[in-house]
Amino acid sequence: MMTTHGLDGQNTTPNRKRKPxxxxxxxxxxxxxxxxxxxxxxxxxxxxxxxxxxxxxxxxxxxxxxxxxxxxxxxxxxxxxxxxxxxxxxxxxxxxxxxxxxxxxxxxxxxxxxxxxxxxxxxxxxxxxxxxxxxxxxxxxxxxxxxxxxxxxxxxxxxxxNTLSPSSNGTAVVKRTTSLSRTTNGVFMAEDLDLVSIRSALFQAVNDGPRLPITPLSPNCSTGSCSWEPYTTIGVCGELINTTEADSTRALLYRDITMAFLESFFTGFWLTIPEGPRRETLSSILKSLSYVLIQGSVDQRPGQEAESITRATMTEFLIAYTDSNVDMFTDAKKTNIQHFHFLSMRFFFCTKTFETRVTDGVAETRELGSAIQVKASTVDTLNSAWNRDMGGNGTRNPSSLCQDVVLNQSLTLAAPKAWDDGRPYTIDACTGLMAGAELSASGSGLVMYTEAGYVTNTGILSAAVSLALHGKPVGRKIEPTMQWKSMQILVTNIADSLTNMIRENAHSFVANDGIVEGTAFAYIPxxxxxxxxxxxxxxxxxxxxxxxxxxxxxxxxxxxxxxxxxxxxxxxxxxxxxxxxxxxxxxxxxxxxxxxxxxxxxxxxxxxxxxxxxxxxxxxxxxxxxxxxxxxxxxxxxxxxxx
Incomplete structure (x- = not known):
């Protein structure tokens, strides 16, 4: 029998079963x-x-x-x-x-x-x-x-x-100091490099100020873009006070110190110069009109002050200056100080909180706040001239007495209130006294600008102070507001430069948490x-x-x-x-x-x-x-x- 097939593939006789x-x-x-x-x-x-x-x-x-x-x-x-x-x-x-x-x-x-x-x-x-x-x-x-x-x-x-992302391979490190100490196992180990570092910091402040502000310590950012959470470090704070018109204990003390200095200048310096060319040259200078600057550390406590301020003080400078020409042989020799203006320049150990950021290789560090708040202290003061345990006699060499008098004493500061995480910031007494004494020794002196010449018997800072107050060339009167502004910049620069020095040497201090790690960013796709x-x-x-x-x-x-x-x-x-x-x-x-x-x-x-x-x-x-x-x-x- 013939079979026919269609599209469905079924033959007409045996009916195949379809799939589901x-x-x-x-x-x-x-x-x-x-x-x-x-x-x-x-x-x-x-x-x-x-x-x-x-x-x-x-x-x-x-x-x-x-x-x-x-x-x-x-x-x-x-x-x-x-x-x-x-x-x-x-x-x-x-x-x-x-x-x-x-x-x-x-x-x-x-x-x-x-x-x-x-x-x-x-x-x-x-x-x-x-x-x-x-x-x-x-x-x-x-x-x-x-x-x-x-x-x-x-x-x-x-x-x-174009988006910065945290990089696991980058380095973001900034230095800080939480423990300022050179005392190890009961032995104060002062380093010569410490004195060099202090002087270098002062030179930088003198050379940069009052023209330029001090740049904060640079961070280490391997990727060129980094950020850090706010961090606190031990640093130095400065203060400038105008005591010319004041009748406070400090103002009276400054006048007494100035008169004593002028008297000692003529009796202890001028009269000791032998006859000869040197005395003739100096005489011609002193007989001419001059702008005078006297700067010296204050070796006495100037009255009642807050305990934290006194304990944390490194040094205090008296600045007596004239803003007009003075005849040293007539006015100054007679201890007539009516021509003088008085400033107080003080420096303290303090805590400073910074915020640092690096963007495209450019670092920006912003100071968020500072504080001079003593949490605990076993030391009288960190000003060697005021310290009662060391005799309070204005000594400039605390190292010789430290081992026997104030060894193992310390002062602990608190962070600025808004950023206080409870961490102690401790300053060893011997280390702090040594730093304050070196700062005091760098700032005392006499500066006179005259048409006949320039006379100076000064430390590192006096010439910079005179430049801020008198300017160059001599004879160009500077407005008081400009003098005050220049001095404020100089004081700030000195404090900031010393703060940088303390942070830069953070790795060498005893028991110091000297590293703050941040986040390094890179242009990761x-x-x-x-x-x-x-x-x-x-x-x-x-x-x-x-x-x-x-x-x-x-x-x-x-x-x-x-x-x-x-x-x-x-x-x-x-x-x-x-x-x-x-x-x-x-x-x-x-x-x-x-x-x-x-x-x-x-x-x-x-x-x-x-x-x-x-x-x-x-x-x-x-x-x-x-x-x-x-x-x-x-x-x-x-x-x-x-x-």
Whole structure:
């Protein structure tokens, strides 16, 4: 008995059992699920690494490469489902009663094989059936856009090279001093370098001020961009007081000290110079009018003051100066001090809180606050001239007495209130007294500017003070406000320079927490995700799922077999009349030319569904249609048109 076959591959005698409907679509459904999971994985990965440095995924794999790999699989997955869905839409396109151009059959096949074919399919469909055309065109658009999925997704991943990020390899260190001590195991170990450091700091303050402010101690920042939390260190604070018009104990003391100095100058210095050229030269200078500056340390406690101030004092300087020419042989020799103005210049140990930041290699250190607040003290004062345990006799050499008198005594300061974390800032008595004594010795002297010459018997600081008050050239009167401003700058510079010195030597002090670590930043490329570039892949996957669902639904309602894009199905489906019209397979160009005018539709025959010829030219009329009946799968009667 002869067996005939149709599109569904069923013979008319032994009725084969069909596979479950959803099982047939399982590969496409699984492909959609896979593509959804892969796109979700890309979103998750980008969300994890957004704003972070490039992860180390191994020597041969980068994040870009990983994303490209994932999106390629996702693109293949939804493209596979779309191509299979388009293959099924091809048969649904020819199912309506109105015949369709045969060339559309080839357009569907080409669309399943290439992006160019899917692009052409958008414009090549002819005939009625807007629903199928719309679904097909959307599917073709999505399949065409699949070539853009990879490039678009790659654009979502960018690197921001203008953002500073903490660097694990960078160094951010700044020095501070929390324990100022040279006493080890009960032995005071003064170093000659300490005196050199103090003098160097004073020279820097003298040379820079009052013209320029002292630059704070530079931090160590290996990356050129660093920051530190506010930190506190032991430092030196200065104070300038105008006592010219005051009637306080300090003002009276300053007058007495000045008169005593002038008397001793003539009796102890002038009269001791032997007759000769030197005395004649000095005499000619002293007999001329001169600007006078007298500077000396105050060896007596000037009245009642706050205990913290007295204990933390390093030294106090008296400054007596004239702002007009004075005849030293008449006015000064007679101890007439009405021409003099008086300033008090004092220096204390204190705590200072700084905030440091380095930006593009430029360091900026800002002093947030300072405090002179003694938390605990076993030392009378750190001013060697005032210290009662050392005799209070104005000694300038505390090292000789320290070992026997104030050894192991100390003074503990508190941090400025707003930044006080409870940490003690301790100054060893011997170390503090030594520093104060060296500062005192550097500031005493006499300076006179005259037209005949310049006379000085001075320490490091007196010439700088005279420059701030008298200026150069001599004879140019300086306004009092400018004098005061210049002196304030000088005092600040001396204090800041000594603070830098204390911090710079932090590593050499005993039991000192001398390092403050900050955060080093570097221009590490950070991942920036431009989320809108992922929209194409997301829309493609969503539309693919919708299109496949529509194709499955239309197929289930049409009762045609699921053949998708099978080439074998096409071989079985073409009926003999259509084959005759196409002609033999000799020249593909001739065959395409003959197919241009042909139309066809999918009809149910005894052997199953077949693609039947509807002739060429315009759509057929009722006279061209022959109606016949065939027995359907369920025993019903179905009317089909045959051409």
């Amino acid at each position: 409907f959803m099982r047939i679509w399982a590969p496409e459904i699984l492909s959609i699920i896979l593509s959804v999971c892969l796109v979700a994985a890309i979103i998750t990965i980008l969300k994890v690494y957004d704003g972070k440095p490039q992860p180390d995924l191994g020597s041969s794999l980068s994040l870009n490469g990983l994303l490209q790999f994932i999106i390629t699989i996702a693109q293949f997955s939804f493209s596979y489902s779309l191509a299979r869905g388009l293959g099924q839409l091809k048969w649904l396109w020819y199912l309506p009663q109105d015949p369709r151009p045969l060339r559309s059959f080839e357009a569907y096949d080409e669309a399943c094989r290439s992006s160019l074919g899917s692009f052409q399919l958008i414009f090549r469909l002819r005939g009625s059936g807007n629903r199928n055309r719309l679904v097909t065109q959307i599917a073709a658009i999505v399949l065409t856009s699949a070539i853009l999925t990879g490039p678009f997704t790659q654009q979502a991943l960018t690197f921001d090279t 950070l991942i920036r995700v431009r989320w809108w570039w992922l929209s194409l892949a997301i829309v493609q996957v969503i539309l693919t799922a919708i299109i496949l669902s529509v194709v499955i639904l239309l197929t289930s309602n049409s009762d045609i077999p699921v053949t998708k894009d099978s080439s074998l199905a096409a071989l079985c489906a073409i009926d003999s009349d259509l084959k005759d019209e196409l002609g033999p397979l000799s020249d593909i160009a001739d065959m395409k030319e003959r197919s241009k005018g042909l139309r066809a539709r999918l009809a149910r025959t005894d052997g199953g569904y077949q693609l039947c010829s509807a002739g060429s030219g315009p759509y057929p009329t009722e006279e061209d249609v022959t109606t016949f009946s065939v027995v359907g799968e369920k025993g019903g009667i179905r009317r089909v048109r045959s051409f």
